[in-house]
Amino acid sequence: MEHLSKRVKVLEKKPMTLAERAYLPAIFQGLSITMQHFFRAATKKQITIRYPEETRPFSPVFRGLHVLKRDEAGRERCTACGLCAVACPAEAITMVAGERKKGEENLYREEKYAVSYEINMLRCIFCGLCEEACPKAAVYLQADKMAPPRFERDEFIYGKDRLVEPVTPDNRSKRGIQLTPEQAEKLRAQLA
Amino acid sequence: MDFPPLAWQGVVVLVVFGVSLLIATYSTYAERVIAAFLQDRVGPDRAGPFGLLQPLADAVKLFTKEEFFPAGANRALFVFGPCLAMVTALMSSAVIPFGNVLQFGETAIHLQGIEINVGMLYVFGMVSLGVYGIMIGGWASNNKFSLLGAIRAASQNISYEIAMGLALIAVLMMSGTLSLREITFQQSSDASFVWQDIFNWNVMKQPLGFVIFIVCAFAETNRTPFDLPECETELIGGYHTEYSSMKMGLYLFAEYINVFVASAVMSVLYFGGFNFPFQSELRNWLVSSQGLELVTASNIITIMGLVGLFAKIFGFIFFFMWVRWTLPRFRYDQLMRLGWTILIPLAIFNIMLTGGLITFGVIK
Numbered sequence: 020m021e022h023l024s025k026r027v028k029v030l031e032k033k034p035m036t037l038a039e040r041a042y043l044p045a046i047f048q049g050l051s052i053t054m055q056h057f058f059r060a061a062t063k064k065q066i067t068i069r070y071p072e073e074t075r076p077f078s079p080v081f082r083g084l085h086v087l088k089r090d091e092a093g094r095e096r097c098t099a100c101g102l103c104a105v106a107c108p109a110e111a112i113t114m115v116a117g118e119r120k121k122g123e124e125n126l127y128r129e130e131k132y133a134v135s136y137e138i139n140m141l142r143c144i145f146c147g148l149c150e151e152a153c154p155k156a157a158v159y160l161q162a163d164k165m166a167p168p169r170f171e172r173d174e175f176i177y178g179k180d181r182l183v184e185p186v187t188p189d190n191r192s193k194r195g196i197q198l199t200p201e202q203a204e205k206l207r208a209q210l211a
Numbered sequence: 212m213d214f215p216p217l218a219w220q221g222v223v224v225l226v227v228f229g230v231s232l233l234i235a236t237y238s239t240y241a242e243r244v245i246a247a248f249l250q251d252r253v254g255p256d257r258a259g260p261f262g263l264l265q266p267l268a269d270a271v272k273l274f275t276k277e278e279f280f281p282a283g284a285n286r287a288l289f290v291f292g293p294c295l296a297m298v299t300a301l302m303s304s305a306v307i308p309f310g311n312v313l314q315f316g317e318t319a320i321h322l323q324g325i326e327i328n329v330g331m332l333y334v335f336g337m338v339s340l341g342v343y344g345i346m347i348g349g350w351a352s353n354n355k356f357s358l359l360g361a362i363r364a365a366s367q368n369i370s371y372e373i374a375m376g377l378a379l380i381a382v383l384m385m386s387g388t389l390s391l392r393e394i395t396f397q398q399s400s401d402a403s404f405v406w407q408d409i410f411n412w413n414v415m416k417q418p419l420g421f422v423i424f425i426v427c428a429f430a431e432t433n434r435t436p437f438d439l440p441e442c443e444t445e446l447i448g449g450y451h452t453e454y455s456s457m458k459m460g461l462y463l464f465a466e467y468i469n470v471f472v473a474s475a476v477m478s479v480l481y482f483g484g485f486n487f488p489f490q491s492e493l494r495n496w497l498v499s500s501q502g503l504e505l506v507t508a509s510n511i512i513t514i515m516g517l518v519g520l521f522a523k524i525f526g527f528i529f530f531f532m533w534v535r536w537t538l539p540r541f542r543y544d545q546l547m548r549l550g551w552t553i554l555i556p557l558a559i560f561n562i563m564l565t566g567g568l569i570t571f572g573v574i575k
Contacts, residue, residue: 053249053537060248067253
């Protein structure tokens with residue numbers, strides 16, 4: 020038979036030697052190998068990652084949980100243009116736009132802002148297209164956080180309370196709707 | 212405190228019973244940790260410090276699981292099987308001499324459940340009875356896989372008991388007694404030669420017999436590489452396929468107790484039991500240099516011997532687990548060929564060799 024390459028090895032079937040037939044040397048060889056592993060596991064650090072306490076490092080380009088960014092002055096960048104919702108292939112993003120009132124300039128950067136902004140994490144495929152579509156550099160997928168598992172489906176619908184970068188009680192929100200200054204005052208009193 | 216000697220023996224029996232159960236319990240934990248370490252893993256470490264409470268968690272789980280009886284199973288025998296396996300496993304540890312005598316004034320406590328002059332035969336009888344537990348459980352399950360596993364267990368145990376018994380005969384030819392206590396005493400030595408104790412151990416005189424014995428012990432306890440009765444790839448779970456909850460737990464427990472007993476028997480028969488090197492020198496030193504009474508010194512030696520025997524036993528248990536996580540399972544025909552065509556002729560050769568050496572006075 021012609022061989023395709025020169026790397027072919029001809030297998031010789033030799034009769035087993037006495038040591039091989041006795042099987043005991045092979046057993047001891049195997050036992051010594053497992054014992055080496057035993058001491059390696061007992062003395063060095065194991066490769067096992069004890070998950071809840073330890074986590075693997077994320078890749079720097081990992082696309083995880085979304086965040087709605089604020090600008091340098093702590094104002095929400097999002098202007099509720101809806102481009103992210105349009106770009107989303109999974110149709111996971113919904114939002115309600117509202118007009119900024121007088122006196123809210125320190126809360127919202129633009130005259131129009133998102134009254135509610137929801138992302139359904141069960142629909143989201145974490146493709147990052149919303150991030151690319153955003154003209155205001157408001158939505159980002161964090162590289163170090165994942166959407167954690169939950170028991171109820173509606174807990175996966177993330178509103179503004181869980182998406183917007185937290186700053187102070189003034190900027191806390193309830194069920195995705197940004198608090199008015201009076202509500203924020205009340206909350207601050209409650210927290211105090 | 213006035214306590215009759217028989218009552219003390221009762222206490223010893225209870226302690227032996229408790230220790231057997233405790234060792235079996237923690238064997239489950241040790242098996243998992245050793246398996247993990249041999250495979251570069253961590254093993255159970257969640258329940259308590261280093262996972263030491265894991266056996267308790269397992270016990271709670273097993274006790275609270277549903278009692279399940281398969282349709283068409285013989286209910287009485289289905290319950291009787293695991294009970295028999297457990298009872299016979301526990302009974303065999305009664306005659307193991309765990310230590311010499313502890314002397315407190317008038318009372319002498321023998322660290323042994325019961326001393327009978329046919330101790331070795333008793334252990335063999337109990338181990339042989341253990342196969343009935345497996346057989347009955349497998350048959351009562353009304354399941355082909357269980358039955359096949361049980362039949363395998365029975366034939367395997369019977370085959371390897373022959374070689375085991377033949378290996379033992381060589382030891383008995385030298386000792387001239389079946390009493391485990393006597394066999395232990397014969398392995399001690401009061402000679403001044405320091406390593407004499409170790410050279411008096413039977414493993415030095417019976418190396419071949421010991422190898423045969425330990426291979427057979429693996430087969431008798433249904434441990435890898437001879438765990439064909441519970442061979443998952445062919446028989447699902449073997450004889451305990453249909454078992455759940457604590458009845459399953461009893462089978463697993465019985466296996467670990469059998470491992471403990473097999474380790475203890477091997478330590479006593481071949482590794483000098485509760486003897487340890489330099490024991491007579493140590494006793495003499497305690498009496499002459501430290502000024503202790505002979506009784507106190509003997510008690511100290513006895514306790515050290517007890518610890519030493521348990522160290523040997525744990526060593527063997529570790530070896531059982533080490534082998535389990537190293538070697539793959541034998542095929543059934545290989546198992547039978549090894550038993551009948553290799554081990555039994557070797558054991559007979561060993562008997563003839565021993566007989567010849569005794570005749571020519573090389574060993575006694």
